[in-house]
Amino acid sequence: MSDVVEKTLTALPSLLSLDSQPGSAKLSSNSKLGNLIRGITELTSKHEEEKLIQRELLLIKEQVSSPNTTMRQMKELMVRAIYCEMLGYGVSFSYIHAIKLAQQGNVLEKRVGYLAVSLFLNESHELLLLLVNTVLKDLQSTNLIEVCMALTVVSQMFPKDMIPAILPLVEEKLNHPKEIIRRKAVLALYKFYLIAPNQVQHIHNKFRKALCDKDPGVMSASLHIYLQLIQENPEGYKDLAPSFVTILKQVVGGKLPMDFNYHSVPAPWLQIHLLRILSFLGKNDQSTSEIMYEILDESLRRAEMNHNITYAILYECVKCIYTIHPKSDLLEKAAKCIGNFVLSPKINLKYLGLKALTYVVQQDPKLALQHQMTIIECLDHPDLIIKRETLELLFRITNDQNVTVIVEKMLDFLRISEDDHTTIDLVGKCFHSVETCYNRISQTVFLNFSLRVRFDSVEEDKKLRLFAVNSYISLLQGDASKLPQRFLQVICWVLGEYSHLRDDLEPDVIVRLLAKLLDMKTSSSETKCWVLMAMTKLCPGGAALALVHNVSETYSSSLDTMLRQRAQELEILSQDSELQAKVLPRSASMEPVEVDSSLSFLDGFVSEALAAGAAPYKPPHQRQEELSRSKALNLEPYGLSLPISMSSCSITDRQSPTLLSISSGLSGDSTDFSHKGSSTVLKLDGVKRLWGRDGYLAQKEPTEEAPRIEAASPVRSADQLGNNNSQTPTPTPTPECDQEKQQLASSLFVGLASQSSICLMGKSDQPSQRFRRKTKASGSSEQITNPLVFPSDGSDNLLYKNLLDSPDLDGSPPEQTPGLDAPNGACDAEEESTDADMKEIKTPPIRDEHVTAEASPHHDPDGSKDPSLTSHLPAELSALSHSKTTTLFSKQNLDVSACHVQKEDSVVLVVFISNCSDSFLQQIRLQVDSEELEVSCVSDSPSEELKSHSVAVCQYFLTVKRPSVHFDLSATVSWQPPAGSPLTTQFSYRLPLTAFIRALRLSTEEYGAKWLAFSHDTKQNLTLIQGGRDPLAATLDVLKRKLQLHVVEVIGVEAIVACCLQQDQPCLMHCRMHAGMLSVWLRSPVPDLPDCLLYCCQRALQEL
C-alpha cells in the first residue's frame, strides 16, 4: 500500500493545477517531505542518512533565507526542518525563520511557526525575546485559535523575565467566556507559578475562582495548581478541604455530564487528582482526615468495575487512606484492596500492588506477612521491574533477623542488573540495611557484600580496590582508635588482600600501620586476629621482618587461642615465603571457597581415632541428655572462650584450613540456602503427614473454614488471615518447591509477626541470634547426612547453649549441685541464708524446690512456710495461687520475705518487710530491678516508717523483657533504725520461667496456622516417662501439670502442645514418640523462648 500512497502524493500536484496556484506550493512541498522520508527509509546506513539529511538541510537553508520564499513555502520548509530536528540534526539556522513565521504568517502558518519555536527553542534561548511581542499581539487577538496558540506556547516555554509583560493579559483570560481559553490560561498561570512563583502570588484568589468555575474542565485544570500549592504548604489550604471533598463527592456521585465519563467511570483523572490533594491535606491532621472518611469509603465502594482506570482510582484511594489519619475500618478495606492488586494476574496491577505494599508496610508489617507467598513469587518474577519493586518492599521490612537473607537477595539481583541507576540505588540500600543492623549482623554478610560488589567488572574492580586501599591507608595514618572494630577488621582484610595493587608502597609501611592497631588499647582480640592475618598475607621480606617477628612472639603466648593460632601462622609463614605463596595465593582471593561441609576429608582421621579406641561422636542432644542425667560434670565454664574463637574463625575461613570449613559453610553463601531448604524437606517429612499448614490434615476438609470465623484475638486472626491468604495464589505447587518457598518466607518475614517482642529484645540477645542461625543452617542438615563425623556441630551447639544460658552462669551454674549454692556470694543475704541454724534457710536459688513449688501452685496453694505473712497478702491476690514465701534476709530485726503471685495475665511479686524489733524503723526504701524482667511498682512501701512488729507489703508487676530459664531480681532495701546510721542491704530473688508460662488454648487449625509463622525453633529428644500404659499421655500429663502447658491434640504417637509467655508471646510444641524418646520441636516468634522452655520441660521430666 505504501507505494500507492507515494504515487498518489507525487501524482497529486500534476492532477491539481500546478505552480503558481496557492495550494500547489503546499502540495509539492508535501511531496518533498514525502521524498525526504522515502529517501531516508531507503537508506541502509546511518552514514548515508547523514549525507542525505545534510544535503536536505543545505537546501532548506538556502530556501528559507531566500527573500522570494513565501510564507506558505516557509511553512512547509519548517515542517521539514522539524522532521530533521527530530532525527537529531541541528537546524539552528531555521530558528529565526520559525519566529518570523509565527510573527508574520496567517493563522495556519503561525501555527507551524509556534510549533517549530516550541520544539526548537528553550526557555533561556535569547531568540525567544523576539517572540514576546507576537505572543502579546496574539493574546489580544479576537481569533480564538490565535489566543489558544499563544497560550500554548506560553505554557510550553516563556522567558522568565518577560512574564510580567504578559501576565495581565493571561490573567484577563481567566474571565474569558470560552472555557477552553480559561482552561489554558489556568495552566499557563500554573506554569508561571512553577518557573517564577513570586510573580503570581497576587493572583492566588483568582486560582480559587478557577476552582469554583462553572466548567468542570477549568476546575480540573486548577487542580494542577492546588496539587502543587498544597504539596508545598498543606497548612495554608486546610480550609479548602471541605470543598475538595464536596467536589469529589459530586464527581463520584455522577453529577458531572456524561461527557466526562471514561469507560463509564466519571472523570477518573479528576478523581485521581482530588484524591492526591486530599491525601496531602489529611496527612497528620485528624480533623481534616475525618471529613474525608466518608467519601473515601464511597470511592472504594464505587470503584468496583474491572477497568484499568478504576484501579488507578483505587490505588490513589488506598494511598490516601494510608497517608491520612488512620481509621480502622477504612484501613481494613484498603488492605483488602491491596490484596486485590497483589493477587491480580495483570502484571501492571501486581506492580502497583507491590508499590502500595511498600508504601504501607512500615505502618502495617502484617500486611506483608499476609502476602508473603506472593512476594516470594514476585522475587522470582522474570520482569526485573517487579523484582526490583519486591526488593524495595523487602528493604522496608528489614530487621536484624532477616537482614542477611534480604541483603543476600539484593546481591543476587545486583548481579543480573545492568542498569547503573538500579545498581547504585540497591548498593545504597544494602549498605543502609547493613548499617542499621550494624551491631547485629554477622560480618560474613558484610564481607560477602563487599566482595560481590567488586565482582562487577575487572577494570572497575581494580580501581575500586585501589581506591579502598588508598582511603583505608589514609584512615589508618590518622587516628584509628575511634573507628568501630568491625570496620577495622574490614580494613585489615582489604589491606591484606589488595595493598599489593599499590606498587609504590612497600609492604613494610602497611605492616607498620597494622602494628599500630595491635598496640591500640581499644582493639579487641578479634580485630587483632585480623591484623595478624593481614600481616601474614603481606609477609614482607624486608625491614619489617623484625617487627613481624616481635609481634608474633608477643601474641604466641596470648591467652586467646585464636590469637595464638594466628601468631603461630604468622611466625611460620613469614619465614617461609614459598609456603606462604602456596597457602595464600594472591590471585585466588576472589575464587569461591569450596567447602566440604560433611568434612569427609576427616573420615580417615576419624576411623583411625576410632580404631585407636576413641569414643564415637555423639550428637549434641544426646550429649546434653547424658550430661543432664549424670548431673556431675559441669562443662559450661569452659565454653566461654569458644564464642570468640568461633566467630573469628568464621571470618577468616579462607586462611586456616584446619578450622575453617564449617564456618564458611555456614556463612551465608548461596549453598547455605539449599542446605536450609533440603534440611527442612528432610525434617518435615515425618511431621508433615499429620500436621499441615492448616493443622491436622486428616480433618482439613470439614474444618478448614473454621479458623477464619473464630478470630479470637486480633493478633491471632491476622496471622491466620496471612496464612490463609498466602495459600490462595499457590493452590498446589509441588511440595518441595512450596516448602522451599515457605522456608524462604519464614526467613524473610521473620520478626514481622512479633514486632513488639523484637523491640523488647533489644540488642542484648544478638550473639545467640547469630549462632542460632548457623546452627539451623548446618547442624540440622548435616546431622542427618553424617552424624558421626561432625564435631563442629557439637561445639556450635554447646557454645550456643552457653551464650544462651550465660545469665545463669554467674548466678548459679551448678544447679544440679545444691550444696554449692550461690558460690559467687553476690549478696550477704544469700550468704547468711546458707546458715543452717536459722529458720529461713530456704534460699531462693535452690531451684529444685522452687520449681516444684512453682510448678504445682494449684495443688499446693498453702505451702507457704509462714502463714502469718501470707495473711498480709492483699485481698485481691490472696485468692490466687502464690509461691512459697521465702525469707530473703533477716538482719537487725528486719525480716524481708517475698513470694510471687500468678495472676491470669501477669505475675506479681509481693515483698513483705516485717519489723521484728520493738522500735520504729524509719525511711524504709525498697528498690527492685532485673535485667530480664520489667519491674513496675504497684504499691511501693507505703509507710516511711514501720511500727514495731508490723509488716509492710510492696507489690511489683513483673513482665518478661527477655525469656530466660529463670529470672533474677536484685533488690536493695534501706532503712534507718531508731538509733544509728541508715543501713542498706541487697538481696536477690529468683523466679522460674514457669511462673510466667500460661496455657494457650487454641484449636488445631489455629495451631497449624501459627506454626509456620514462627521463626525461632529448637528440637531435642526428651526422656519419656516410662511405666504407664501410655508413656506419651503420662509425659504430657506431667508437662501439663508442672508447666501449665495446654495439650491441643494428641494423635497417635504425636501431640501438639501450646503455651504462651504472658499472653502475647506464644510458644508451640510438637511432640513425637520415637525410639523410646520424646522428640520435641518448639517454635516461637520470641527468640530464646523455645530453648528456655525446653530446658524447663527437661527439668520437669527429670524431677519425677
Add this chain to the structure above:
Amino acid sequence: MIKAILIFNNHGKPRLIRFYQYFSEDMQQQIIRETFHLVSKRDDNVCNFLEGSDYKLIYRHYATLYFVFCVDSSESELGILDLIQVFVETLDKCFENVCELDLIFHMDKVHYILQEVVMGGMVLETNMNEIVAQVEVQNRMEKSEGGLSAAPARAVSAVKNMNLPEIPRNINIGDINIKVPSLSPF
C-alpha cells in the same frame, strides 16, 4: 508533570518527540536511544512501567509503535497508561485508522492533537470528544483557508481506505510498516 513524550517505532526511529523540559539536542537523542533500548527489550507480558531515579517511564506498544511517556512522581501510573490510550484513540479518530505513516507524513498534525491533550507538561484534556472537537475547529479553519491544500490529506485517507487486494511490496520503504494498531488491549 509529564517531562517528555516519545513515539518511536520498533526499530527505534523517532516518530514524534516532545520534551516539556529542556534538554540539549544531543541529550534528547541519547534519551531517545536509551529509552528505546530499555523499552524494546521488554516482552509484551511484563508491566508497562519503568522506574528511574526521579522519573517513571510509562509506555504502551501498539503494533509498530511505542508510545512512551516520561513523567515525574506526581503522575498516576495507571492514569497515564489510559491517557496514552486516549491519545491513540484520538489519533485513530482524526486519521481514520491511524498507522505509522500518518504519524510520519502528518507529524505537525499529530503535534497539534497532542497539544490539545497535554499542554506544557500538564494534562489538559482527557475527554476524547473534546479533543477531537478542538482539532476539528482547527481543521475547518484550515479547509476554509487552504481550499485545495486539504486535498492531499483527504486523498491519502481515501487511498488508505480502499480495499486493496494485495499489499504491493515492490517499494522498499524499510521499516515503515502499515498496520492498524490494535486499539483495545482490554
